[in-house]
Amino acid sequence: MKRLTSIAVILLGALVLGGCAQQSLTGDTYSRREARQVQHVQYAVVDSVRPVVIEGRTDGVVGAGAGAIVGGVAGSTLGGGKGSTITSVLGAVAGGIAGQRIEEATSRRQGQELTLRMDNGELISVVQEVENNQFFRVGDRVRVLRSGATMRVTY
Template identity: 90%
Template sequence: MSRLISGAAILLAVLTLAGCAQQSLTGDAYSRREARQVQHVQYAVVDSVRPVVIEGRTDGVVGAGAGAIVGGIAGSSIGGGRGSSITTVLGAVAGGIAGQRIEEATSRRQGQELTLRLDNGELISVVQEVENNQFFRAGDRVRILRSGATMRVTY
């Protein structure tokens, strides 16, 4: 039983670190490779804002891997002999699925779909993570920074 508790603690720690490692999708966050790169600046007015949910990671191996380890440890403590092998495998599979779902839920973010009217009259839309529960509002004057396929909206 203590192995199960230890495994659960390890899973929680790994998922917490994985959540911290997720790249921020706000307008104020930059990756290291984005620093010192040229960005094209445009100005616009927010036409409309719609709250959206940005789905969590489902491609990460951290949640599934940690869940499989914990599930395998838990399964191995059930039964004996051949039964123990079967419950180890079943525990690992179930733990992997549960870990993946936990990782998706913990990495889900509140977003906003912004419809913007550029100064040249063009209407564009972008989805961006909400930072500190502060939504843009219709009528706000904003700055748009573009670099390749990446766009961010700031004040």
């Protein structure tokens, strides 16, 4: 029975970690909060493109929490008496660290740094996630959508 419970908790932890993916940072994805909001539209030409990596989430508690639970349960199945308590604590700590690292790795994204020459001559730079491995290219004519501090580049 204890083994079955451990397996169930490990599977549950894997499902929770699967939900750690961060919101998309592409130019074509909008949050519910951004829908139906006014955006200022400008046009530009892509001056340069550089591939970058957008770091994964490190501020989430889901990965660390799920990892700690899974590690604690897995650790509790080892040893007996006080040994079981010690392995539970060590398993929880190790699981929490591993869970946080898994969350960061699974939410890391391929991005691109775009330098844009706006129609008014201004030169700006913006970083956004690459969608379907489609990078913008130097010379592309693009739309720049701004709403508050949020900016996105689209065709």
